[in-house]
Amino acid sequence: xARLYHFMLCPFSRRIRLALGEYGxxxxxxxxxxxxxxxxxxxxxPSGALPVFIDDDRVTVAGIEAVSEYLEETRAGTGGAATLxxxxxxxxxxxxxxxxxxxxxxxxxxxxxxxxENIERRFAAPEHGGGAPNMQAVRNSLSHIRGHLDYxxxxxxxxxxxxxxxxxxxxxxxxAHLSCLDYLGDVPWSASDGAKGWYARIKSHPCFRPLLAxxxxxxxxxxxxxxxEF
Amino acid sequence: xARLYHFMLCPFSRRIRLALGEYGxxxxxxxxxxxxxxxxxxxxxPSGALPVFIDDDRVTVAGIEAVSEYLEETRAGTGGAATLxxxxxxxxxxxxxxxxxxxxxxxxxxxxxxxxENIERRFAAPEHGGGAPNMQAVRNSLSHIRGHLDYxxxxxxxxxxxxxxxxxxxxxxxxAHLSCLDYLGDVPWSASDGAKGWYARIKSHPCFRPLLAxxxxxxxxxxxxxxxEF
Numbered sequence: 001x002a003r004l005y006h007f008m009l010c011p012f013s014r015r016i017r018l019a020l021g022e023y024g025x026x027x028x029x030x031x032x033x034x035x036x037x038x039x040x041x042x043x044x045x046p047s048g049a050l051p052v053f054i055d056d057d058r059v060t061v062a063g064i065e066a067v068s069e070y071l072e073e074t075r076a077g078t079g080g081a082a083t084l085x086x087x088x089x090x091x092x093x094x095x096x097x098x099x100x101x102x103x104x105x106x107x108x109x110x111x112x113x114x115x116x117e118n119i120e121r122r123f124a125a126p127e128h129g130g131g132a133p134n135m136q137a138v139r140n141s142l143s144h145i146r147g148h149l150d151y152x153x154x155x156x157x158x159x160x161x162x163x164x165x166x167x168x169x170x171x172x173x174x175x176a177h178l179s180c181l182d183y184l185g186d187v188p189w190s191a192s193d194g195a196k197g198w199y200a201r202i203k204s205h206p207c208f209r210p211l212l213a214x215x216x217x218x219x220x221x222x223x224x225x226x227x228x229e230f
Numbered sequence: 231x232a233r234l235y236h237f238m239l240c241p242f243s244r245r246i247r248l249a250l251g252e253y254g255x256x257x258x259x260x261x262x263x264x265x266x267x268x269x270x271x272x273x274x275x276p277s278g279a280l281p282v283f284i285d286d287d288r289v290t291v292a293g294i295e296a297v298s299e300y301l302e303e304t305r306a307g308t309g310g311a312a313t314l315x316x317x318x319x320x321x322x323x324x325x326x327x328x329x330x331x332x333x334x335x336x337x338x339x340x341x342x343x344x345x346x347e348n349i350e351r352r353f354a355a356p357e358h359g360g361g362a363p364n365m366q367a368v369r370n371s372l373s374h375i376r377g378h379l380d381y382x383x384x385x386x387x388x389x390x391x392x393x394x395x396x397x398x399x400x401x402x403x404x405x406a407h408l409s410c411l412d413y414l415g416d417v418p419w420s421a422s423d424g425a426k427g428w429y430a431r432i433k434s435h436p437c438f439r440p441l442l443a444x445x446x447x448x449x450x451x452x453x454x455x456x457x458x459e460f
């Protein structure tokens with residue numbers, strides 16, 4: 001069976017867990033903690049970036065872009081799995097533009113700080129950056145979230161999914177980041193009906209179920225996190 | 231003719247300029263300044279990320295991952311241009327792993343700070359972050375560069391190019407970042423014979439020539455920058 005090295009509240013790992021569900025790939029999940037990676041993980045990916053996917057034939061694929069493109073190349077169109085990248089170069093360009101919107105811009109402006117301050121500071125040893133969270137940094141980052149919800153809302157006014165008519169890695173990337181913040185109770189869904197409606201749709205997909213069952217020990221999510229009518 | 235919105239010392243823009251040369255694509259270059267983007271650019275890519283490629287047929291492709299994959303999909307294998315991503319999913323996974331090494335890890339640890347402090351602080355207006363560069367931040371970032379040169383050196387001990395037998399986006403990404411720092415005279419090439427030999431090889435490729443002619447007004451590069459025997 002394939003294996004995925006991941007961390008529950010790593011948005012890149014979450015995107016691949018969602019993609020595995022959509023492509024219909026079973027994988028054993030192996031938990032890593034980004035603030036104290038195992039030697040096994042660093043051997044698989046010297047940069048330390050999660051996730052890392054080990055295919056059935058032991059091919060190692062490291063890092064979010066490598067894994068997402070590898071799964072599309074090897075799993076889309078097989079066994080009934082649809083493409084998650086798009087059918088033409090132009091469609092794929094739009095999916096990849098929006099993936100970068102969330103994996104680069106949203107991550108830099110919002111999710112990275114919120115996750116580092118709330119999770120890594122809490123669980124890491126002091127020598128690995130543990131300590132009191134910088135709540136001002138968290139508030140600064142969260143102040144940017146409404147602009148992104150607005151953007152999602154504007155996209156789904158004109159499209160069924162973020163990049164077009166079909167679910168794509170753009171939706172999975174956006175949902176992966178937002179679901180990490182939602183686990184922490186930090187998404188003001190009432191700020192955008194459009195974004196909320198889009199998230200309700202993707203949250204009810206079967207691929208989302210494993211994520212909704214996630215529980216970090218000593219840090220349970222709010223009840224709304226797993227509620228399909230949040 | 232195709233167009234590329236770029237900035238001379240943006241490593242992502244540089245990678246695409248190199249790729250255009252390798253794929254044999256002519257494009258008009260339109261200069262943008264990351265610290266004061268034009269409205270035209272923000273209309274093409276609301277996230278503001280460079281580069282943006284406008285194809286002959288006016289298709290807009292925004293952001294480094296979207297542009298690099300789009301060019302591979304539409305230009306590799308045409309008119310004699312070879313693939314820059316690899317021939318199999320496994321080869322492409324290795325190329326994309328190394329691209330992330332430079333575009334994510336090297337950028338975060340080294341090139342972003344050096345470029346922001348040396349270029350953006352100098353040219354940006356105070357309201358856009360201009361001012362005195364933080365030279366301590368520059369020194370901290372540059373202290374990480376030797377580890378990366380070592381890594382390049384180890385890779386080319388066993389491979390002709392970074393990801394395998396053929397030149398790929400991994401080489402272009404690494405060379406794009408390092409050439410920005412080289413423009414500033416900040417690469418200690420004597421630290422790794424292997425990395426220096428690899429850079430000498432890629433620097434002498436025809437695709438590199440336009441980059442070696444770059445001149446930022448009021449900030450010329452050191453003589454070694456354009457010298458093939460640096």
